[in-house]
Amino acid sequence: MSRITDGNDSSSLQGTNSFSSAQAFNHQRVANLQNSQQILTELRAGVTAVQEEHNVQQVLLLLRNNANLCFKFINMFQESYNTVEEKKEAVKNVGILASLNPLAGNSAKDELNNAEGAHKTIKGFLTSTLHELTTAFTSFSAAIGSIKLRGVTEGQVTTVISNFETHIRDLTDEVSKTSNVQIKKVEEHEAKMRSLLEELSDKLKLDANDRLEAQFIKKQKELLRKMQTYVISGNLLIDSTFDLTLIKKTLPQLPSSSQPSSQPPPQSADGKYLLPGDQLNMQMGESFVCRYAKRVKQLFDCFQQTGPILMKNCRQRFMSLIGKKTMEEESVGGLCQTDELIARLGELQELKRVKGDGCRKSLGEADHMMIRFLIFVKKEEDEFYNVSKMSGPTPFRSFFSYGKSMSAKAQAVQLSNRSAILLTTTKMLLGELQDDSFAFSMSRDDELQKLRGYDLSRILPENDNNRCTPKNLPCNRAAKYRTFDGWCNNLKHPEFGNTFNELKRLLPPAYEDGIDEPRSFSSSGNLLPNPRVISNVVHHDKNIQDPMHSHMLMQLGQLIDHDLTHSPFDDSLLANCSSCDSSRTVSVNCVPIPIPSDDPHFLPGTCLSFVRSIPGQRQLGARNQLNQVSSFLDASPIYGSTVCEAEVLREMEGGRLLTARSQWNGRDTLPQRDEVDECRSAPQFPCFQAGDDRNSQHPALVSLQSILLREHNRIADELSSINRDWRDEQIYQETRRIVSAQWAHIVYSEYLPKILGREVVEKEELLPLQSGHFEGYDSECDATISQPFATAAFRFGHSTIGRYFSRLDPHFRPVAPDVDIADNFDNTTVIYDSEGSVDSIVLGLVSTGQMALDRHVTDGVRNRLFSVPGVPRSGLDLISINIMRGRDHGIGSYNVYREYCGLPKALSFFSLKGVMRDETIERLQTVYESAEDIDLYTGIVSELPLEGD
Numbered sequence: 001m002s003r004i005t006d007g008n009d010s011s012s013l014q015g016t017n018s019f020s021s022a023q024a025f026n027h028q029r030v031a032n033l034q035n036s037q038q039i040l041t042e043l044r045a046g047v048t049a050v051q052e053e054h055n056v057q058q059v060l061l062l063l064r065n066n067a068n069l070c071f072k073f074i075n076m077f078q079e080s081y082n083t084v085e086e087k088k089e090a091v092k093n094v095g096i097l098a099s100l101n102p103l104a105g106n107s108a109k110d111e112l113n114n115a116e117g118a119h120k121t122i123k124g125f126l127t128s129t130l131h132e133l134t135t136a137f138t139s140f141s142a143a144i145g146s147i148k149l150r151g152v153t154e155g156q157v158t159t160v161i162s163n164f165e166t167h168i169r170d171l172t173d174e175v176s177k178t179s180n181v182q183i184k185k186v187e188e189h190e191a192k193m194r195s196l197l198e199e200l201s202d203k204l205k206l207d208a209n210d211r212l213e214a215q216f217i218k219k220q221k222e223l224l225r226k227m228q229t230y231v232i233s234g235n236l237l238i239d240s241t242f243d244l245t246l247i248k249k250t251l252p253q254l255p256s257s258s259q260p261s262s263q264p265p266p267q268s269a270d271g272k273y274l275l276p277g278d279q280l281n282m283q284m285g286e287s288f289v290c291r292y293a294k295r296v297k298q299l300f301d302c303f304q305q306t307g308p309i310l311m312k313n314c315r316q317r318f319m320s321l322i323g324k325k326t327m328e329e330e331s332v333g334g335l336c337q338t339d340e341l342i343a344r345l346g347e348l349q350e351l352k353r354v355k356g357d358g359c360r361k362s363l364g365e366a367d368h369m370m371i372r373f374l375i376f377v378k379k380e381e382d383e384f385y386n387v388s389k390m391s392g393p394t395p396f397r398s399f400f401s402y403g404k405s406m407s408a409k410a411q412a413v414q415l416s417n418r419s420a421i422l423l424t425t426t427k428m429l430l431g432e433l434q435d436d437s438f439a440f441s442m443s444r445d446d447e448l449q450k451l452r453g454y455d456l457s458r459i460l461p462e463n464d465n466n467r468c469t470p471k472n473l474p475c476n477r478a479a480k481y482r483t484f485d486g487w488c489n490n491l492k493h494p495e496f497g498n499t500f501n502e503l504k505r506l507l508p509p510a511y512e513d514g515i516d517e518p519r520s521f522s523s524s525g526n527l528l529p530n531p532r533v534i535s536n537v538v539h540h541d542k543n544i545q546d547p548m549h550s551h552m553l554m555q556l557g558q559l560i561d562h563d564l565t566h567s568p569f570d571d572s573l574l575a576n577c578s579s580c581d582s583s584r585t586v587s588v589n590c591v592p593i594p595i596p597s598d599d600p601h602f603l604p605g606t607c608l609s610f611v612r613s614i615p616g617q618r619q620l621g622a623r624n625q626l627n628q629v630s631s632f633l634d635a636s637p638i639y640g641s642t643v644c645e646a647e648v649l650r651e652m653e654g655g656r657l658l659t660a661r662s663q664w665n666g667r668d669t670l671p672q673r674d675e676v677d678e679c680r681s682a683p684q685f686p687c688f689q690a691g692d693d694r695n696s697q698h699p700a701l702v703s704l705q706s707i708l709l710r711e712h713n714r715i716a717d718e719l720s721s722i723n724r725d726w727r728d729e730q731i732y733q734e735t736r737r738i739v740s741a742q743w744a745h746i747v748y749s750e751y752l753p754k755i756l757g758r759e760v761v762e763k764e765e766l767l768p769l770q771s772g773h774f775e776g777y778d779s780e781c782d783a784t785i786s787q788p789f790a791t792a793a794f795r796f797g798h799s800t801i802g803r804y805f806s807r808l809d810p811h812f813r814p815v816a817p818d819v820d821i822a823d824n825f826d827n828t829t830v831i832y833d834s835e836g837s838v839d840s841i842v843l844g845l846v847s848t849g850q851m852a853l854d855r856h857v858t859d860g861v862r863n864r865l866f867s868v869p870g871v872p873r874s875g876l877d878l879i880s881i882n883i884m885r886g887r888d889h890g891i892g893s894y895n896v897y898r899e900y901c902g903l904p905k906a907l908s909f910f911s912l913k914g915v916m917r918d919e920t921i922e923r924l925q926t927v928y929e930s931a932e933d934i935d936l937y938t939g940i941v942s943e944l945p946l947e948g949d
């Protein structure tokens with residue numbers, strides 16, 4: 001716009017043009033002030049909005065918009081500066097032009113006046129807006145100052161903000177001077193401010209979720225602090241047979257350190273706090289709390305001293321300290337009041353919270369002692385309670401037998417108690433967040449995801465590094481023998497595939513509530529079909545033999561499964577979960593399966609017992625189940641899945657495993673076990689011990705376990721005969737190495753080709769190499785068993801079970817009547833048979849056929865699983881259990897996994913044509929509303945098998 005002419009004609013002409021266009025432009029500028037009024041109104045509104053807005057992302061957006069408005073004004077200063085330049089130009093030009101042409105001179109004067117006028121108006125407007133701008137800047141810097149987000153150190157934020165403020169100050173200075181010379185600097189400030197804004201937003205990663213997350217984490221921390229209290233109290237229940245529901249019931253009622261309890265502690269007349277049931281008559285106030293701590297310590301020291309009289313005495317005083325009567329003082333009915341104890345502990349904690357500042361350390365110790373004492377009391381009561389319970393009516397035996405073989409190991413129980421607490425906390429967290437205005441932009445899945453990722457290691461240290469499952473690091477790369485629990489099998493990820501790990505999810509869990517409840521509604525919102533109805537309609541018994549494969553293939557399959565997976569449940573519940581209202585009256589872990597009115601075997605109106613698998617997740621978030629055996633194919637059914645299990649199975653001499661020798665045929669079987677609980681043939685014919693607790697489930701399984709045990713001892717004996725200097729440990733470990741390699745070799749070279757087909761095993765490179773080494777080891781591949789494998793896919797073998805097991809001599813002639821599996825669950829009598837023992841059963845297995853791999857399952861396990869011989873309808877249905885287990889574990893439907901496997905989703909029953917027989921599809925259609933709802937187990941065994949060996 002402002003240009004200096006060189007004084008010739010053409011330039012003067014240009015000059016004239018330039019003047020007239022400058023005039024027009026100045027008019028425009030003045031007219032623009034109208035618009036600027038508009039901008040100013042916006043800016044005012046923006047400043048108020050910034051002040052009132054509490055959502056960070058909104059603040060940032062407003063900040064940016066309003067900064068832009070400010071920049072617009074700054075540009076106007078620039079314009080104003082231009083008008084000054086133009087005025088100077090004009091003055092110069094007026095002189096030149098006037099000397100050349102008076103007329104032109106006049107018009108130049110007009111222009112000059114014009115420019116001066118415009119400048120005056122603009123400057124006037126700008127001066128009046130100066131105040132507004134200063135307010136805006138102050139408000140913005142205050143807004144920025146309040147943003148302190150996660151991930152950025154305070155120093156960084158402060159530096160950026162103070163730089164920003166300096167520039168705002170300088171800018172305001174410059175603006176207020178509106179000096180023509182200094183106004184240039186405005187530009188520099190503007191540029192710096194712009195870049196600072198960028199820097200600021202970059203550094204702080206300002207986005208709505210950040211602030212939300214900060215709030216979320218604050219909340220989580222608050223609740224996790226609460227959780228710490230729960231965990232301490234929850235620990236009281238660990239190591240006991242206590243129902244998990246009680247934990248759930250008790251937890252939310254506990255007062256926590258971060259939230260005052262709704263009931264204030266009792267007060268004395270002078271307003272000081274009283275101990276509940278205070279017998280000590282102590283002075284109140286701070287010194288009281290310290291004295292309380294001292295008293296607990298004294299009593300605990302006293303309590304720990306040996307000598308029954310002293311101990312009883314101290315215990316009585318201890319009990320009175322916490323306001324609880326001793327067992328002697330109470331009737332039997334008043335025992336087992338752990339929840340009362342916990343509530344008492346809560347009261348004490350609350351009391352100490354209020355009064356405890358003065359002697360925190362000794363209070364911490366007192367807490368610890370109190371908890372140890374309460375655990376002691378709890379155990380004592382449980383024992384007492386169990387004794388009185390045992391003298392009552394004996395519950396149905398079939399339940400105990402099934403229960404025991406599926407029961408959780410102590411370490412799994414410990415883990416699951418913690419998981420139950422985590423699950424409860426998750427629900428509380430989600431509940432609180434949902435009531436919270438902060439949760440507006442987060443989906444439930446996002447929240448769950450965040451919860452799952454929260455690092456709990458500081459407040460909940462993992463306690464599974466113990467003698468039975470040692471977790472030494474670094475992994476010994478040169479270790480010759482595999483560990484029992486799978487630790488360090490994968491050197492890069494030592495925890496992959498370990499005993500007691502969670503099962504691996506391939507897809508997000510499909511719980512009804514997204515967290516915990518078994519899937520129970522169909523895609524259209526109706527109830528899913530009853531598992532027993534599906535079992536009756538789709539999986540009913542049909543005598544179709546497998547023409548190709550022996551019964552040994554089935555038996556091998558079950559043992560392989562026992563090597564890979566075992567997801568236990570709380571067996572103490574099983575006897576009580578068969579009443580149809582047990583999920584309400586007994587435990588939330590009961591999910592009884594109703595018997596339909598037209599059931600061909602069970603009594604309509606009754607229910608089949610079903611107990612949910614124990615939870616095992618180690619973090620907040622949805623329920624997950626654990627695997628209490630090592631996921632690796634490592635012969636763990638022979639050796640055990642932990643150091644401690646392995647030890648008790650060894651002879652500790654010559655590298656051998658313990659055995660029992662049949663007095664009739666002189667051959668070895670598994671060693672006998674002392675416990676009789678679920679064993680139907682004990683004490684006359686005791687059940688056995690092996691690396692897997694399920695070993696005595698039925699005689700054919702005992703037999704195969706025994707064969708592998710014999711193989712171990714055969715090799716151990718050979719090794720010791722040729723290596724005279726080897727000691728027990730070396731022979732044992734070398735033998736174990738050889739036997740587990742044999743076992744793996746059988747599985748990969750013989751079992752898998754029959755199950756998967758030769759084509760698949762070749763394509764997937766599953767066959768053992770004839771020479772050289774496998775080069776494809778991938779340390780990122782997690783060998784942990786997956787949910788759908790354990791809960792559905794590998795249960796395919798249930799359809800291959802035959803009801804009868806032949807017993808043959810070496811010439812394959814029957815030596816004893818067939819064993820009906822329905823009458824022999826947890827009964828080892830036939831193993832003690834002089835002729836029909838292990839060897840004859842194994843010969844039967846290899847020379848008779850298994851049942852076809854299809855949807856049909858023998859009534860031996862579909863109606864009479866664990867039934868008591870002679871007691872009608874005392875059994876269970878393995879197939880109903882499989883289906884319910886899938887829902888219990890939150891695995892998705894058949895269709896979901898079709899998609900996961902890269903197969904087309906079945907959009908209708910019709911689209912399953914070719915995948916399943918027409919008749920199968922019809923059957924499915926009578927029970928399921930939609931192809932979308934088919935349970936994974938049912939879907940898998942309904943498919944036509946691919947060609948195998």
Ligand code: HEM
Pocket residue numbers: 406554555557558561565566567568697698789790791794795796797798800801821861865878881882885
């Ligand atoms: C006579 C033979 C068998 C009997 C009596 C039997 C019985 C059982 C029982 C009672 C369960 C527990 C079900 C539950 O509560 O969820 C189970 C689970 C299972 N079975 Fe079988 N089964 C037999 C054979 C097989 C075979 C041949 C296979 C595979 C080829 C197999 C694979 C599985 C698997 C993978 C599980 C899940 C284990 C877990 O993760 O806890 N079973 N079986």
Ligand SMILES: [Ca+2]
Pocket residue numbers: 562563564629630631632633634635636637
């Ligand atoms: Ca294993």
